[in-house]
Amino acid sequence: MKKATFTCLFTFFLVINLSFAQEEGPAPSLNSGTISSQFDYLNTVSNNFQEYKVVKRTNLDQIRKxxxxxxxxxxxxxxxxxxxxxxxxxxxxxLESQMAEAQEQLSTAEEARDSFEFLGMPIHKSAYSSIMWTIVFVLTGALLFFLFQYSQSHKVISKARKDLEETVEEFEQHRKNTLDRERKLKRELVDALNKKPV
Structure with a gap:
């Protein structure tokens, strides 16, 4: 009974492993490679006794594991x-439920396509389109006007910054000149005080 079970298991795992095996490892052993290559290795290292194979218990346990x-x-x-x-x-x-909802919304939109209400009043598509394009052109004009105003104010600000930088530079130069003059005057005063007879 055990022999028949082992033979069935052996055949079963051999068939499974042959179907899943892709490549054999570099050297056959019980620690690496596919199950099929491990069974081949076990068959190679096992001894023969009449028409049976004698398998070491450790090898059998390893292959079972x-x-x-x-x-x-x-x-x-x-x-x-x-x-x-x-x-x-x-x-x-x-996705199927979402697609069903989208299909319902599409049919509702197709029904409402030819006539619709705008601000509670029914309106024709061409009138609606004209109103929308007018709004677009007005907004575009307003945007261009504000861009022009922005560029003008940016120029004014740039000029004011440049003038401020020049004024600061002139002030710094004037401060340096004043400090130099004060030092010179102090030196002259000290020299004059030193020359005075005591």
Whole structure:
């Protein structure tokens, strides 16, 4: 019974691993590579007894652990895929409901397309268009006027700043000249006081 179970498990995992395997590792072993390559390695290192293969208990435990790990990884991936599938189905349902709402709004808009009310009064499309274009032109003119006023005031401000900078420069120069004159006068005064006989 155990032999039949092991043979079935061996065949099952061999088929699963062959379908998922992409490349074999550089050197076959029980610690790396695909499950299929690990079974091949186990088959290679196992001894023969009549028509049976004698497998070391540690190797068998290692391969069982590797297969269990692979199954757990596949289970985790399956859970993740199911979760993604559920989320996408929910997104599809939301999008379908939004599309139904948009379809209803579109049909309502198409019904109201030919006639509409503006400020509580029914108005024709051409009149509405004329009013809107008039408002656009008036606003554009106002914008251009304010831009012109802004550029003019900007020029005035620039000139005032330049004049201020020149005035500050002249003031600084005048202050330096005054300080130089004061120092010169103080020096002359000190020299004059020093020359005076006591």
């Amino acid at each position: 590797n297969v269990s790990d692979s199954l757990n990884v596949f289970k985790d991936q399956l859970v993740t895929v199911k979760k993604d599938l559920k989320e996408r189905q929910e997104q599809i349902n939301v």
